[in-house]
Structure formats: C-alpha cells, structure tokens
Amino acid sequence: MSPAKTAPRINDFVVKFANVNGSGSASANGLFARAILRMGVPVAARNIFPSNIQGLPTWFEVRVVEAGWRGRRGGVDFMVAMNPQTWDKDLAEIEPGGYVFYDSTKPLPASRFREDVTTIGVPLTAITNAAYSDARQRQLFKNIIYLGALSALLDIDPAEIEKLFSEQYKGKEALLEPNRKALRMGRDHALANFQCPLPLRVERRNAVGNRIFVDGNSAAALGALYGGATVAAWYPITPSSSLAEAFMKWCRKFRTDMPGGRKRYAIVQAEDELASIGMVIGAAWNGARAFTATSGPGISLMQEFLGLAYFAEIPAVLFDVQRGSPSTGMPTRTQQADLIVCAYASHGDTKHVLLFPEDPREAFEMGAQAFDLADRLQTPVFVMLDLDIGMQDWLCEPFAWDDSRRMDRGKVMTAKDLDAGKDFGRYLDVDGDGIGYRTYPGTHPTRGSYFTRGTTKDRYARYTEEGPAYVDNMQRLLRKFETAKDLVPAPVITAAAQLTRAGVVYFGSTGAAMAEALADLERGGIHLDRLRVRGFPFHDAIADFIADHDHVFVVEQNRDAQLKMLLVNECGIAPDKLTSILHYDGTPITARFIAREIGEKARVFNVAPLRKVAG
C-alpha cells in the first residue's frame, strides 16, 4: 500500500463487503455497522444477497454517513473483496481514489489491480490457519480478523466491538475470548503493516441520538402485535417470511401467560397462500384480528379470496413485502411492483385499501393502524412494504405508542344492541358512509345471525340475483371506498426552499433516497415541492398538489409506472402532466439516480432558472 495522498474523508464513505453466502460473514459485517452506530455516527446498511443458502456471492454495503441520509449513495470507496468469484466486478465498482482490501495469502498479479485504487492486502488465510486448526473456526474467525483489521484502518473503536461481543454472547461467555483474540490479531496486523488510520475514517459524533436500528419486517410484526392481531396465517416466501417469524418472536415475549405458557395468539404456517388468506378471512369473520404476510406471488394466489373478502366485507390485513417480479422474478431483490395487483386485486370490480410505509418505524405504525382501518372499513387492508424496508436494518426514530389508544373494532352490533331492538341489516348503510354493522357469530340466540356469501345479497344479507340489489350493493361499496380516503394516512407534503412550479410524488422506500436527491438538486438550483403518498385510495390533497404544479415527477421502483397509473385512473389526471422516473433493476433506488434523472428532465421542462447567456 502506498500512503494515500487524498484529504481525509471523515464519516462520509461507502464500505462494501463482497462475501460468499454461508461463510458466516453476516455476523461480522453486522458488528461493523453497529460499532460505527455506537460511535454516534449514522450508517445506512444494505445486505445484497442471492436466492441461495450457500456458495453464491453476497454483499453487504455500509454507507457511513454523518449527514444521516438513509438511501444508498451509489459507488464504493472501500471494497472488502473476500470473494474471488466476483473480484473483477467488485474491483470495477470502486470509485477512483478508493481502496480494495483482500486476502493476500495467495499473491495476485499486478494486472488484477487498479492503479487508481489503493490495495490493502492482509494474509487472512495465513493468519487464520496459523491460529486455528478447526475448519469451522478458521472460517468464522477469518471474518472477525478482517473486522479487526478494518477497525484499525478506519479508526473504529475496538472497545465498541468488544461491547457488542459481550451483548451478543451473553450466557455464552466461553465464546467471548476467542472473538476478542481474533479481533486483536487482525487489528495488530493492520497497525503493524499499514499507516492507520486511512484518510477514510470514522470519528466519534453524537449524531445517532436515541434512534434504533431495525428491519421493517420485525417492525411491522411488532405493529401487528400492538394492533391486537391474534391470528396469523402465512406461507414461507422471501422476503416476507421474517415478518411472520418476528411476529412469533414478539408474541412469545409479550403474549405468553406465565406460569403455564398458554398463548394469547395463534400462528399457523399454512399449506399455501390460498389457505393463509382463507384462515385470515375465517378468523376476521369470527371477530379476531388476523393477518398474513406474503410477497407478490402469494398475492397472486390469494386473488379469488381477496374478491370474496372485498364483497363479503371481511377486515383482513395483508403485509406485502414486495420483491422483483413477475413470477419468481428476483426473489431477493427489491421492487415496488405490486401496486396494481393489490389495488385492484381479484376478479370483477374491486378496489382495496393500501398503506405505504417509508421505513421500519412507519411499518410499525401502519402495521398497527391497518387493523383499525380494516375493522372500521370492513375490508382487506394491504401494508405495502418492500424488501428494502422489510429485510434491511434502518436507522429510525424509536417506536412510540400512546397508552390511551384503544382498538377501534368498527361497527359491531352486540347482543345488547340486538335486544334493544336495533334493526340489523348486515349491508344496510345506516350512517351514509357505506359501512354496515356486523355481528360476530354466536352473538345472540335469535337475532343478528346472517349468511356470508360471495354471491349477491340484499341489504339484509338475503340471497338475491336481482340486478338493482346488486347495483345498490356495489354503489355502497364505492361510498365506503370514498370514506376510506380520509381514514388512510394523509400524504406528507414538503415545500421546497424556493417557490417552484415543479413537484415530485413518490412513496415507500424511495423516500430514503429522495431527501438526499432533492438536497443535491437544490444545490444545482432545481427546486421541487415533494409529496409522499402514504395511502390508497388517494387523499384529495394529492390531486390538489398535482393540479398546483406545472410539472410533476412520479418516482417509483417498477417498470410500468404503477403509481402513475393509479393517479391517472383514480384522480382523472392527464397522463402528460406526470413524468415518470423509474428504477427497477432490483437494487434500491439511489439519490444519485434520482438527482441525475430529474436533473436531466428538469432542464427540458425549464424547471431550473436558465442562466442568461450572452449574445
């Protein structure tokens, strides 16, 4: 390694780990990210993994970013190249002036390196083989050894890593010392052989505060628990399985009666997605709060049942953790491509309520809120996460709850109401909001029972094939959807620093890159008001925002501009008013991408004030 000549870059760089799946690297890489957080410096971390258990390439990217941006930046400053399979590609990704860190046990010819990238070779295999004889230990501790070397090179406080070891191995103290030893070996080697720290380095700050580092699937599952869900039925599918598993974990912690271990919840791993949603519908019909977690292919399988749930007005909750589609697509890559299939799920005339969290914290909030909305509206509610939110750890505000909040079970007629002589018509629009009263099975010996069916019925739930009764019911369902507009979370509108006629509309995980992209654009003189959509049906404020701007960009992570489609279709907006910025290669959208795309198009639209050119 030659001493770097560049100026120090403190708390603002991207480190990427290129590993082999199943090599135990995830744990070491996680420690790397958390140690930096413990030093008070924000990170944005992303695990980029294959659909595989062992052998294929996997990457972990840590963006050290004091400014707190949560999206990917694009580009890599420091590559930990531990996977020979991907060496060329990994090397090519490094920004000029960056670093490549590799296992130099077997020397590589100079032709395999780049002149504009500093090479740091540490003989990891040699060090490991000298210290350990057991093959498994060699594998695992090699990861800790490179972590130790990185701590010296990037100036990460080893005490923070050791503290994390103690927390991780609580109750398994025998593992503590070997880990500390491996960490020291790597660290000592780096200190002895390189000029540490590098110009890329971490410096202690107080920029993390009380924020938490959590993945969206765990957060959404906790939301479901706080939302009062008692029945969950699911079928394993990436990237949603960890949501159901997290619900299990939270329930074990919070919903187990002690002593005795009796459970205040029921979770079924169903035989398929059809059965999952069927169970959710059965449980919700019977008065329990119930949900399923799935991804695009699962949503496809649930279509028939979703039509039934819409028409029979069953308050089901679905968490759709979106991935690259269609078909099996890119199961371990992110996309926002299930909007249309969820918004209009099933045959016939259907429309569904969708919620769009932007991060784990909002996944928690909407995860809980979905159950109130489903009960209030007596209809399926979809919480639209994606792999980026669901399976990545995000730095976000701590979870908060209002203890005075109570579950809103919506319009439910009780035995007392029925005894008091209240007129019960399951599909009777008594309040003009399109929502009827329901009864739970078993409520009253002689009143309030009704037959739930997917076939047409009159206002009193009696079977009929009369056209006017059908139309009457379908019109009421539209009124109900209108009611939903003001109940779903309102959009978040943020005005640009300067008055502008241009705006940008986006939703979900795109928010992470959007704030940074707009700050970049602003520095270049392009100002955009922004609106983040949080729910469907669309709040009136969304159409108003679009009407108030001359040019509106719609940024989304799918090929077909699905949000734009919904906006055009539901709000009657002229399609040419909306300019799509689309990113759908399976990686999370970056600030660089948004800024470049909007920057180019904005110039065409004359969004930026043109410089006066002489002559």
Place this chain on the structure above:
Amino acid sequence: MTYLAKPKIHHPDLPTNALGYTRRDYEGAISTLCAGCGHDSISAAIIQAFFELDIAPHRVAKLSGIGCSSKTPTYFLGNSHGFNSVHGRMPSVLTGAALANRDLIYLGVSGDGDSASIGLGQFAHVLRRGVNMVYVVENNGVYGLTKGQFSATADKGSKSKRGAANSDEPIDLVLLALALGATFVARGFSGDKTQLVPLLKAAVAHRGAAFIDVISPCVAFNNHPGSTKSYDYVREHNDAVNRLDFMPTREPIVTDYAPGSVRDIVLHDGGLLRLRKLDDAYDPSDKVGAMSYLESHRAKGEVVTGLLYVHPDSGDLHDAMQTVDAPLNALGDAELVPGTAGLAAVNDSLR
C-alpha cells in the same frame, strides 16, 4: 316450490328439547335443491342431531365451499352464522374461524368436487391439523350445479347420464382421512338417517377433526343404472360395520337389551358412544384394521358405512397450540397490547 316462504308459526304442541327449542328452531330456509336430493336428507339429519343434542343454534358456525352441497347450510340452523366461501377452500376459512373462537361448534359442509377435486389440499391439511370440527362431505360423485360432470370420487367405470364412462381412479375420502390423521372417520348414506343422526351427534361431541363422508345420490345427474352413487347401488352394496347410539353425559344410560356385541366408547366430553356391532370382527379403534377393511370391501364392490375409526382421547389444534381458554376474539387491549412499557424494552434492545 321453493319460492314459497316457510310459515313462521310454530305449532304450540311441538316437542321442545332441554333448552326449550323446538325442531323448527333448527331449520333454515326452504331448500332450492332438486326434489329428492340426498343433500336435503342430510340437512334433515343435521337438524335432528343438533335438536337432540340440545345445542343452541347460534352456538354453531356453519361453513361451506361452493356447489350444491355448499348451498345447504342455508337450509338448516337459520339462527347460526353461515359462511359460503370459495370453491374448495372452506377448510381454511373454518380453521381461521376456529382459531378465533374456540367456544363455538364448527360444522363444515362440502361436496366431492369441493373436497376431492379443487379442495383436496385444504381437505388434507385441515384434517392433519386436528381442527375441532365436524366436516361433512355430501358425496354424489358428480358436479350438480354445472350439470353432471364427473368429480374425483366418481368410481372408475361409472357412467354419466349422457353415457360417458369415467376412466380415472376414484379418491376415497374416508381412506384418505384415515391416512391424514383425522381422529373420527365415518361414512353414512343420506338415505339412512337411523345411522346418520347418531354419527353426526358423535362427531359433534368428538374433540378434534371429525370427518363424515355421506353418500348422497344426485337425482338429476347420478341416480341411474351404471352409477355407483345411485340410491339403488348404495342400498344393494351397503355394508354397515356398526350401528350406534350416542348419549350425552347428562342422559341416564339406559340398559341395553341388544344381545351380543355392544361396545361403549367414552368420548372426550364424557359422552358415550354405543356401538352395536353387526360385524364382530370390526374394531373402530384400530386404524390399520379400518384401512384394510375398507380396501378389502371396496374390492368386492361394497360401500362400507358406519363409524370406521375413532380416537377417544384426541386433542385439537388449540390443544397443540396451547392457546388460552378464552376465545382469542374476546381478548382486549389489556391482554394484547404491551403499551409504552413494552416498547421501551424493545427500543433499548435495538440500539
């Protein structure tokens, strides 16, 4: 005459059960099925079973899929909530309902198309999970509502009304139910109420997955010579393994005068199942024996009816899951939401 509303006036002298309900209180709307349909006899047997069991109609939830059989829950237990779900998926809806409230009685009604064709997967999984329910298949070997196509239970070689022969092997749901771990497996015949009513009563008292396959000839499409599910065929080839009485615990057990082999099975709730054996070799607690008995009689072209297998100490899905005694749908904020105190610990663990 299905368009005539049924008069609501009860005859003052109608007998009542222990709860004061008359038989009429267990009826539903008038059937819209064809006159003479086997399914209507099954509805009548269900009405009689629940009336005699002194179960309040509203404590029963009746669920079905799609098809002629799945329409029948409208025709019995009018004061029960009913759910006519989607084709072949009643079992999952019933499972969810049973998880939500363990205190109700769940009656699943399905047909051979609904359970053996489109819904075979859900049929299998609901039985192996041990959902506490009575699952009745009204089996006529034919699709009625779509006018006479073969279902997966149609016997090989049986002829459709238009003369086409079925060349596919039939699925025997009873045999399948045994293999899948159902803890109560029986077969009845819609034309034999004396056998069917006690079977239904015993199935209701059974804790766990109780399955009854009821052969129910379709008068419109499958009651002709050549059909193995016609009235005549079943009457001629019926081999009943046992006759049974079901006595709930509160009834005094009368002395049994029947000579010879009588066998009492004490059920989970203390109810007594009294088998009057017609075939001395038959032991309903022997699952392996039941399977071989079924197969050997099938080879002879006989339809075995009766209680084929019962596990007297069976548990259900709630037992396996260790859910609390209170129905999950009755739990409130206090039991379900850990509040800010719970969140503080969670937040701390994520820093």
